[in-house]
Amino acid sequence: MESTIRLSVTRWRPDKSTPPGQQEYEVPLRKEWTVLDGLNHIKDEIDQTLAFRWSCRMGICGSCGMNVNGEPRLTCGAFLSDYAPGPIRVEPLANFPIARDLVVDMSDFMKKLPRMKPWIIRDDDALLDGDGEIDGEYLQTPEELDAYKQFSMCINCMLCYAACPVYGLDPDFVGPAAIALAERYDLDSRDHGARERLDVLIEHEGVWGCTFVGECTRVCPKHVDPAGAIQRYKLKAAQQTVKAFLLPRGMR
Amino acid sequence: MSEDAVVADHDVLLVGGGGAGLRAAIAIAETEPGLDVAVVSKVYPMRSHTVSAEGGAAAVIAEGDTLDEHAYDTVSGSDWLGDQDAIEAFVKEAPRELLQLEHWGCPWSRQPDGRVAVRAFGGMKRMRTWFAADKTGFHMLHTLFQTSLKYSGMTRYDEWFVTRLLVDEGRVHGVVAVELASGRIRAITARAVVLATGGCGKVFPFTTNANINTGDGMALAYRGGAPMKDAEFVQYHPTGLPFTGILITEATRAEGGWLLNKDGYRYLQDYDLGVPTPEPQLRSMELGPRDRLSQAFVHEVAKGRTLDSEWGPIVHLDLRHLGEKLIDTKLPFVRELCLKYERIDPVTELIPVRPVVHYMMGGVHTDIDGATPIAGLYAAGETACVSINGANRLGSNSLPECLVFGARAGRAAASYAASAGPPPAAVAAQASDEVRRLERLLGTPPGDDSVAPIRTEMQTTMEEAAGIYRTGAAMAAGADRLRELQERSTRVGIWDTSQSFNTELVAALELANMLDVAECMLASGLRREESRGAHQRTDFPERDDARFLTHHLVERDPDGSPRVSELPVTITRWQPGERVYGR
Numbered sequence: 001m002e003s004t005i006r007l008s009v010t011r012w013r014p015d016k017s018t019p020p021g022q023q024e025y026e027v028p029l030r031k032e033w034t035v036l037d038g039l040n041h042i043k044d045e046i047d048q049t050l051a052f053r054w055s056c057r058m059g060i061c062g063s064c065g066m067n068v069n070g071e072p073r074l075t076c077g078a079f080l081s082d083y084a085p086g087p088i089r090v091e092p093l094a095n096f097p098i099a100r101d102l103v104v105d106m107s108d109f110m111k112k113l114p115r116m117k118p119w120i121i122r123d124d125d126a127l128l129d130g131d132g133e134i135d136g137e138y139l140q141t142p143e144e145l146d147a148y149k150q151f152s153m154c155i156n157c158m159l160c161y162a163a164c165p166v167y168g169l170d171p172d173f174v175g176p177a178a179i180a181l182a183e184r185y186d187l188d189s190r191d192h193g194a195r196e197r198l199d200v201l202i203e204h205e206g207v208w209g210c211t212f213v214g215e216c217t218r219v220c221p222k223h224v225d226p227a228g229a230i231q232r233y234k235l236k237a238a239q240q241t242v243k244a245f246l247l248p249r250g251m252r
Numbered sequence: 253m254s255e256d257a258v259v260a261d262h263d264v265l266l267v268g269g270g271g272a273g274l275r276a277a278i279a280i281a282e283t284e285p286g287l288d289v290a291v292v293s294k295v296y297p298m299r300s301h302t303v304s305a306e307g308g309a310a311a312v313i314a315e316g317d318t319l320d321e322h323a324y325d326t327v328s329g330s331d332w333l334g335d336q337d338a339i340e341a342f343v344k345e346a347p348r349e350l351l352q353l354e355h356w357g358c359p360w361s362r363q364p365d366g367r368v369a370v371r372a373f374g375g376m377k378r379m380r381t382w383f384a385a386d387k388t389g390f391h392m393l394h395t396l397f398q399t400s401l402k403y404s405g406m407t408r409y410d411e412w413f414v415t416r417l418l419v420d421e422g423r424v425h426g427v428v429a430v431e432l433a434s435g436r437i438r439a440i441t442a443r444a445v446v447l448a449t450g451g452c453g454k455v456f457p458f459t460t461n462a463n464i465n466t467g468d469g470m471a472l473a474y475r476g477g478a479p480m481k482d483a484e485f486v487q488y489h490p491t492g493l494p495f496t497g498i499l500i501t502e503a504t505r506a507e508g509g510w511l512l513n514k515d516g517y518r519y520l521q522d523y524d525l526g527v528p529t530p531e532p533q534l535r536s537m538e539l540g541p542r543d544r545l546s547q548a549f550v551h552e553v554a555k556g557r558t559l560d561s562e563w564g565p566i567v568h569l570d571l572r573h574l575g576e577k578l579i580d581t582k583l584p585f586v587r588e589l590c591l592k593y594e595r596i597d598p599v600t601e602l603i604p605v606r607p608v609v610h611y612m613m614g615g616v617h618t619d620i621d622g623a624t625p626i627a628g629l630y631a632a633g634e635t636a637c638v639s640i641n642g643a644n645r646l647g648s649n650s651l652p653e654c655l656v657f658g659a660r661a662g663r664a665a666a667s668y669a670a671s672a673g674p675p676p677a678a679v680a681a682q683a684s685d686e687v688r689r690l691e692r693l694l695g696t697p698p699g700d701d702s703v704a705p706i707r708t709e710m711q712t713t714m715e716e717a718a719g720i721y722r723t724g725a726a727m728a729a730g731a732d733r734l735r736e737l738q739e740r741s742t743r744v745g746i747w748d749t750s751q752s753f754n755t756e757l758v759a760a761l762e763l764a765n766m767l768d769v770a771e772c773m774l775a776s777g778l779r780r781e782e783s784r785g786a787h788q789r790t791d792f793p794e795r796d797d798a799r800f801l802t803h804h805l806v807e808r809d810p811d812g813s814p815r816v817s818e819l820p821v822t823i824t825r826w827q828p829g830e831r832v833y834g835r
Contacts (some may be wrong), residue, residue, distance in 0.1 A: 013752065014750075014752050015750060015751060015752065032495050032496075032593075042705035043704075043755075045704070048702060048703070048704075048746075048747045048748060048756045049747050049748040049749075049750070049756060051748075051750070051752075051753040051754070051755045052755070054296060054327065055299050055301070055462040055463045055464045056299075056301070056303065056304050056462040056463075057462070057463070057496065057498075058304065058496070058498045058499075058589060058593070059588075059592070060303050060304055060387070060390055060585075061295075061299045061300075061301075061303050061304070061462060061591075062299060063295065063297075063299050065689075077592060097431055099752060099753060100750065100752040100753040101753070103753045105433070106296075110296070110410070113401065114401040114404070114623055115400075118398040119356065119357065119398050119399045119401065119402050120355065120356055120357040120399075120402060126355055127355075133348060134348055134351045134352055134355060136351065137351055137354045137355075137360075138354065138355065138507065139365070139366030139367060140362055140366050140829050141362060141364065141365070141366045142361075142362050142363075142364060144366070145359055145361070145362055148359075149359060152391065152394075153360050153387075154394075155298075155303075155390070156296075156298050181398070184642075185357065188357060188359075190355075190357065191357070225505045
């Protein structure tokens with residue numbers, strides 16, 4: 001007989017008054033199956049009503065983040081066999097409102113992201129030829145690329161928000177992924193927007209909320225190191241604050 | 253329809269937020285800033301399948317390369333079925349589009365002096381493929397998405413699933429869509445609509461494609477009255493991981509990887525693809541086109557020269573001689589995927605691979621500006637068939653295609669929208685019909701049947717009928733089977749009674765879309781009694797230019813059955829000839 005493993009899965013519907021609860025399912029324990037494969041087995045063979053997000057199943061689209069045994073994971077990269085003999089507790093990502101079952105509401109991040117101005121800001125005109133067409137690339141050496149590359153690897157999977165104790169307590173905190181993206185553009189040799197982003201981050205709960213727990217970096221499936229980005233920003237922000245005290249506006 | 257059934261009215265509505273959709277949206281925002289633009293997508297834009305593209309994006313920039321050579325490679329790669337006017341426009345505009353992405357921040361891999369680097373790719377006679385290591389699609393998509401955030405006037409309907417186009421008297425006026433979070437069903441009206449929903453790999457059981465690639469835009473257009481073009485041409489990528497179907501990029505071979513059969517023999521030399529050399533040769537051996545490489549695999553299976561795995565026959569992709577440094581610099585994602593999903597390290601071990609459904613050359617019939625025969629309706633990217641890919645797409649042409657034709661479709665849609673009038677009253681009645689249809693579907697009591705078994709049968713049927721090699725008999729049997737599955741799918745009830753994130757409802761609607769696209773594939777394939785590119789028939793093994801140097805259009809008859817007609821291929825400068833690789 002094929003061996004199985006038990007998944008204890010969070011169920012919740014916004015239109016019912018019952019609080020979220022765990023439902024148990026027995027799924028085949030196969031060596032190449034991930035937690036996501038287990039959830040799809042439930043959906044296709046046992047219970048069509050289970051709701052969860054997924055798409056690429058190769059760790060790049062960022063859809064399938066959930067808390068697995070209390071730890072934020074991409075379920076497409078979490079193998080059932082690593083949790084044997086189980087049971088495995090599968091819950092929606094922590095620190096977010098639940099929308100339904102394993103689906104969380106991530107609209108807060110989507111609202112905060114544009115405030116970071118995560119796009120190239122130039123203080124000159126683009127390289128254009130006489131016809132207004134783009135005339136060549138901005139040069140960027142491999143070393144200049146390496147300076148920001150790590151921070152460009154973020155897939156917006158939200159695991160770092162689920163792991164961040166500060167975000168859990170203070171939803172005004174911009175949060176690890178958004179700050180890492182701000183740093184990604186600041187460090188890009190083609191960008192001139194660092195000051196604008198700092199102005200945003202220096203205010204309110206921007207970067208100051210972070211107490212440097214470092215959980216964000218630990219759970220990041222793409223090794224982005226958001227905690228490092230936040231520390232760099234704190235330094236920049238502190239320097240800026242000192243300048244603001246000492247120098248007249250035009251010289252900051 | 254009551255007023256509150258219409259959520260909003262826009263000038264241009266993009267359906268799909270991947271490479272083509274976002275490029276179109278930005279093109280409109282830049283060229284016609286006064287227009288009201290909205291993007292509706294069933295996922296957050298950065299989840300779109302563009303994110304999974306690995307190897308690169310082709311465009312002429314390197315010294316010594318020419319637009320004519322890129323055009324010729326694409327024409328011959330297409331087995332002369334690509335439209336040469338579209339290909340000429342494509343190769344001309346591709347460099348400018350990739351430079352634009354560079355200016356928007358895409359982290360292209362670089363040469364030591366800071367200029368953009370290029371790599372070799374299958375079927376290309378020059379090194380012209382730009383790359384961001386082996387996560388090119390990921391970086392392009394996030395660059396486009398983040399850049400799109402600059403345009404605060406752009407409306408986004410994230411996680412809304414479009415169920416129908418509103419078409420009246422040959423003009424499109426918007427869509428009906430379900431907001432997944434709330435279950436609300438609403439009409440979103442617009443002067444012009446651009447379909448950019450990507451491909452349809454999930455029609456097959458074994459595919460590199462993501463769960464979301466269910467041919468939604470193709471089916472929406474088809475049911476709205478626009479033809480599907482060249483639907484028989486489905487690309488099998490030669491190197492997928494055996495169980496998951498996860499793509500191992502062609503860039504592995506561009507960097508010097510070898511394909512080995514069970515004897516450790518570089519078997520491609522037996523299939524008129526050139527002679528093996530230690531260093532990769534352009535348009536030769538492992539750098540041949542995907543259709544020919546996947547076909548060679550089938551012949552190796554027949555000769556008993558492949559290896560058996562739990563998941564069927566496999567061959568090996570050998571990267572060991574490339575060394576750890578090169579793999580970590582240029583193919584880090586490949587290493588990560590192999591370690592995670594195969595538990596092997598390509599630095600020291602062979603990668604098991606087999607051909608896997610990867611890309612749909614066919615799609616919604618459009619002209620060179622993305623316009624479909626329905627006024628106001630445009631399509632771009634994998635959803636569309638312009639056609640630049642003909643019977644076989646070359647690796648690294650699809651990402652620039654999303655940009656070039658996304659931008660073109662966006663600009664054309666903007667210009668159309670600027671002069672189009674408001675939606676007629678008939679549209680409201682159509683929207684109400686659609687709302688009732690969906691409510692009826694949700695209210696259907698569940699019976700013995702459900703989405704998953706029908707979907708599985710469809711996938712098995714398509715693998716048997718429309719694989720790398722096909723026959724008329726198998727395709728006809730498959731078409732019969734699809735008709736039964738269509739019938740069964742209309743009786744599927746929905747167990748899930750929740751309004752919020754009713755993913756069972758979405759799966760039922762996606763299944764209906766896939767069944768329509770699958771029917772088009774087989775109807776078109778049955779009509780093509782020849783072998784060309786990715787459409788290989790053992791009962792008609794030769795290319796037949798006299799009869800079939802033509803596109804196929806599939807239209808939906810009122811009774812729902814597919815009707816096939818022909819459309820001439822545009823030949824400008826390259827008369828049909830032999831496809832020569834490796835000699």
